[in-house]
Amino acid sequence: MDDERALSGGNATGIVTRVGDTVRKQWSASTPSVHAFMSHVQDRGVEVPTPLGRDERGRQRVEFIPGPLAIDGGPLSADGLHRVGGMVRAIHDASETFTPPADARWDTAIPAPDAQIVCHNDLAPWNLVIGDRWVFIDWDAAAPSTRLWDLAYAAQTFTLSVLEAAPRDAADGLRAFVDGYGASAEFRTRLPLMMHRRAAAMLELLTTAHSHGREPWSSMFADSHGSYWAAVVDYVGANQQTWLDALTATRPASTSEGA
Template sequence: MPHEEPLAGGNASGAVVRIGDTVRKPWTASTPSVIAYVRALRAAGVDAPEQRGRDDAGRQILEYVPGELAIGRGPMSAGELRRVGAMVRAIHDASAAYAVPADAVWETAIPAPGAELVCHNDLAPWNLVVGEDRWVFIDWDAAAPSTRLWDLAYAAQAFTLNDTSVVAAEAARGLAAFVEGYGAEARLRRELPEAMAQRTAAMHDLLRTSHEAGAEPWSSLFVDGHGAHWRKVTAYVEQHRRVWRAALER
């Protein structure tokens, strides 16, 4: 039997293993819709893990993308943040052209404020593989209809405002670089500070209410430190909205 190497991460996606140059992960009701969406993005020029079908155990087979997760590499430079912002913009632009099938099935943990386009919904340092030749977002299983603003708010916060020990003025410079890389229009820039506050609060609320209801995996994540983290991040993002706004207006 081929050797299965457990992969770290995947807090909400079940057991994930590597076999050779592939990744195997659970097949769910939404997997066919996610596969169709990711294939459309790849056809439009977005670099995402290749979908390779289903194995004898009923699991998804995906391309293994070599590299290091961005979250383990330390703070990103302004140039790197601009690069990631541009990656998010390319995903959104390709998604806007995707015709969603009428029978598509999605799994949504946090309700989105709209259905403007299908989004990854977890574009974050823990889902970005940085390799020698490729920077690739992985873990597309939470893809579902959302809005540019809601998805951008999560991505921008995750990459630039997730460390509450950073002085707000310094974090704001990173935020400005990220949004510059995205090429955000004036309206998005104006609305982003409030959207980031709402999005971080929604993440904390998901963990808190799931813990109260005993709903996994979020309940365990809440007590394992994720609840405390998102509570602090929510307060940080809300407290410094004027700083973010000033940085984005410049």
């Protein structure tokens, strides 16, 4: 294709290219289920890259979303974090009415504690475009999970990833994010420990994959990801009370959600 260009970024999706206003990447056994989920969420009014089927080479075609990634800019403001928390909530709410195909297949690297709704499973700054539209991309790891497990990862990656940040400052961002989600009192109480467990699960994936030579996680572990996630686990674990205090301080009443 004359205008096909490789796109940078991404660790687990293989070669990704842009062709015009579309992204092309490998079609896998889970892609039909993922595309069905994306279409459902989009039909419920959530901004999602439109899935466009397969190209003539058998690859998946997905709408290209222009704009920078959140990870490439400075830290999001409190308003920005509140907005992203609301985006996560909208995805979860839309998923509540999704019925997976009878032959659904999913491909996610980290097992979830339960299978209550289908989640994105990688809602993070490296997967959020913040151009004219704010849109989460890279839905290939979508699979059954729980709201709290998915929220824990998103909240940690967006607010507790700068390990040099003073915990009280990071906690302010965490609260803005969780306020945006509209989390219940129960979720706020459980979230600090769940963030620690979710970060530990990521470290376990990288460590185990490295010991068995399983790619791409083995190379990621060696290329600083292992040491980074080990530090994240320590940071999130050591400041549990700070996160809990920030999340459970007096606040406006919020709606409830399923666990």
